[in-house]
Amino acid sequence: MGNAASIVFSGIVPHPPIMVPEVGHESIVDVQSSIAAMGELTRRLIASGAETVVLISPHAPLDPTAFVAYDEPHLYGDFANFRAPETTIKAALDKELLSAIAQAAEEQQCEVLRLGSYELDHGTSVPLYFLQHNGWNGRVVALGYSFLTNQDHLRFGACIRSAAAKVGRPVAFLASGDLSHRLKPDAPAGYNPGAHLFDEEVVAALSANAPERIVNIDQNLRRMAGECGYRSLLVAFGATQELPLSCEILNYEAPFGVGYLVAQITNQARAPRSASNDQQSETAEDASKSEGAELPALARKAVETFAQTGSQIKSPANPSALLAARAACFVSIKTRDGDLRGCIGTIEPTRDTLAEELIANAVSAATRDPRFKPVKADELPQLRYSVDVLSAPEPTAFEELDPNVYGVIVEDESGEQRGLLLPKLEGVETASRQVEIAARKAGIPRGTPLKLSRFRVQRFGERASTPSPIPGGDHR
Numbered sequence: 001m002g003n004a005a006s007i008v009f010s011g012i013v014p015h016p017p018i019m020v021p022e023v024g025h026e027s028i029v030d031v032q033s034s035i036a037a038m039g040e041l042t043r044r045l046i047a048s049g050a051e052t053v054v055l056i057s058p059h060a061p062l063d064p065t066a067f068v069a070y071d072e073p074h075l076y077g078d079f080a081n082f083r084a085p086e087t088t089i090k091a092a093l094d095k096e097l098l099s100a101i102a103q104a105a106e107e108q109q110c111e112v113l114r115l116g117s118y119e120l121d122h123g124t125s126v127p128l129y130f131l132q133h134n135g136w137n138g139r140v141v142a143l144g145y146s147f148l149t150n151q152d153h154l155r156f157g158a159c160i161r162s163a164a165a166k167v168g169r170p171v172a173f174l175a176s177g178d179l180s181h182r183l184k185p186d187a188p189a190g191y192n193p194g195a196h197l198f199d200e201e202v203v204a205a206l207s208a209n210a211p212e213r214i215v216n217i218d219q220n221l222r223r224m225a226g227e228c229g230y231r232s233l234l235v236a237f238g239a240t241q242e243l244p245l246s247c248e249i250l251n252y253e254a255p256f257g258v259g260y261l262v263a264q265i266t267n268q269a270r271a272p273r274s275a276s277n278d279q280q281s282e283t284a285e286d287a288s289k290s291e292g293a294e295l296p297a298l299a300r301k302a303v304e305t306f307a308q309t310g311s312q313i314k315s316p317a318n319p320s321a322l323l324a325a326r327a328a329c330f331v332s333i334k335t336r337d338g339d340l341r342g343c344i345g346t347i348e349p350t351r352d353t354l355a356e357e358l359i360a361n362a363v364s365a366a367t368r369d370p371r372f373k374p375v376k377a378d379e380l381p382q383l384r385y386s387v388d389v390l391s392a393p394e395p396t397a398f399e400e401l402d403p404n405v406y407g408v409i410v411e412d413e414s415g416e417q418r419g420l421l422l423p424k425l426e427g428v429e430t431a432s433r434q435v436e437i438a439a440r441k442a443g444i445p446r447g448t449p450l451k452l453s454r455f456r457v458q459r460f461g462e463r464a465s466t467p468s469p470i471p472g473g474d475h476r
Contacts, residue, residue, distance in 0.1 A: 026392050408453070
């Protein structure tokens with residue numbers, strides 16, 4: 001019954017609780033690329049046929065000389081520590097596989113300490129949340145690493161591989177993708193100007209299909225980075241050491257000073273990448289665009305329903321993670337020729353979900369933009385829609401503005417006059433021009449002292465299958 005390829009998929013996943021919509025709320029806009037990449041990774045995992053997922057977390061209870069394993073028949077976790085106690089994770093334990101791992105480890109003089117009556121840590125709960133929300137439902141083995149040597153972690157990974165072969169079921173293995181914690185001055189572990197080198201080497205090694213470079217990485221560089229996922233990566237590499245590698249970076253970002261990596265290490269159900277099949281492989285960016293198509297589609301439905309019936313549609317019954325988040329947005333309406341027909345938005349969220357915010361702003365863009373007459377029903381076939389989702393604004397200095405990256409909010413000192421300008425607008429190439437236009441929109445006289453904030457934008461236009469796809473609206 002054994003099968004040397006019983007580990008059919010292995011990947012690397014981040015675990016910041018802020019990725020979970022019920023925890024992060026509007027801040028999930030800043031990690032939307034990671035969320036989209038988790039959707040793509042889950043699709044690949046499901047396609048591999050994996051029946052059990054083995055996860056190893058840096059945040060499980062630590063034992064200096066033993067690896068740990070959650071040993072409740074029904075594993076449970078929640079996000080009560082992150083002010084979302086109603087958001088829970090439940091999964092059945094694969095007891096047979098856990099026993100096989102413990103036995104294989106014992107034969108290699110490694111101990112597996114079983115944990116009873118422990119709730120799952122967030123390093124396990126966050127990946128499981130996204131696996132389950134993206135359609136995977138199976139049994140789980142949840143592990144934690146130790147303070148043993150790097151070689152011991154590689155050896156433990158090999159024990160997991162042999163145990164999976166013994167039980168003879170397809171198994172997926174997921175390791176932590178939280179990398180350096182010192183990438184920005186306000187990062188959790190403080191700032192180190194060289195910390196980015198660790199993340200860059202990890203990404204470069206996987207991009208080159210050469211995880212042995214990570215095994216042999218300079219340990220001083222690793223310590224300088226203040227990382228938390230390295231030992232779990234070693235276990236993953238030990239588990240996949242005799243399997244054909246197909247490493248691929250699905251996403252890397254570091255919006256809060258911590259590097260978040262989503263990557264594939266091996267995939268037995270997926271042919272190795274080559275120049276000839278690259279175009280057939282959907283990237284995380286493609287997945288993000290696919291999931292984002294629902295935003296302009298919802299704007300279209302809201303406007304067409306209101307123009308035809310005078311009524312406002314309700315929010316979707318089962319919204320995606322992005323639409324369920326709380327975030328501000330702008331809705332732009334253009335003609336097929338690209339002429340602006342209406343644009344209204346909010347700087348900060350005013351409703352409980354992005355879906356509600358989007359619907360209200362879409363109707364307002366069609367009916368309340370003072371520059372245009374309300375949209376009529378006979379115009380609807382000629383209109384195209386785009387949605388800009390705004391991250392939470394952060395106070396900034398003029399020197400930190402970049403109109404190609406950030407939008408800007410300008411206020412007078414009293415906060416009574418406020419203007420906004422989105423990034424990447426044609427003809428706005430300098431921060432001075434960006435601030436000037438935003439201040440003029442707010443009616444703030446020249447020379448008035450200004451308070452500045454910046455924000456990022458994720459832009460969703462109608463897909464190319466719709467004639468004349470629309471870029472972001474002109475919010476000047």
